[in-house]
Amino acid sequence: MRCIITLDFDTSLVLPLNYNKILQGFIYRNIADRDLAEFVHDRGFSYGKRNFKMFTYSRLLGQYTIDKRSKKIIYKPPVQLVVSSCYEDFFIDLSVTLLKKKVEIAGTECCVSKMNILVEEPKGIQKIKMLSPVTAYSTLNNGKTVYYSPDDYNFKRIIKENIIKKYIAFFKEEPPGMDFEIECSNNKFKKVVTNYDGFIIEGWMGSFFLKGNTNMIKLAYDTGIGGKNSQGFGCFELI
Structure with missing residues (x-):
């Protein structure tokens, strides 16, 4: 919605x-x-x-x-x-x-x-454009946060893991298939550094392709991709 x-x-x-x-x-x-x-x-x-x-x-x-x-x-x-x-x-x-x-x-x-x-229904192969930066990160044992760029494998891995976890959290069941990928549509990405309440967050604006299970792509459309969605990250439009 x-x-x-x-x-x-x-x-x-x-x-x-x-x-x-x-x-x-x-x-x-x-x-x-x-x-x-x-x-x-x-x-x-x-x-x-x-x-x-x-x-x-x-x-x-x-x-x-x-x-x-x-x-x-x-x-x-x-x-x-x-x-x-x-x-x-x-x-x-x-x-x-x-x-x-x-x-x-x-x-x-x-x-x-x-x-x-x-009321929009994304396709199984869907091009998207970010309306707010997408961020993918890991928190190390020492508390340091490492942010990943779109050309890093960990960027894709973390975004896929995130949407699977959100699906299970909301629907209380595993998605009907784990097929979900994010791919760069080009190399024209803009890095955006945001200060959110004293914390520095690195994100990226640009265009991507989402591929896979349409239920998970729809959930990504409704709730955002990557992390910190409720802080204004990961919102995209269908193009």
């Missing part, structure tokens, strides 16, 4: 360059059912020691300028935000709540001028 939220506001929306957490907070604040919000925020769906929130979102889409001196990004109205989830209760609550009231992002009052619900 996916919605494209169009947000309108007066003059401009000024945000820090690293605004992922602001958008995450915006989403959580607009879940009306507080028990549901607490479940998604604090627990989610478990696989071993991992907890998956089962949603992802894009960067803000629209016209902007960057003020390098103040390290701010300045958006002109309107902007769009893509929010995607396989968790129906979360998706419906958020969608209905946003249509009922004015909202606020970083102190700027906004109104939801339009909301488009997308």
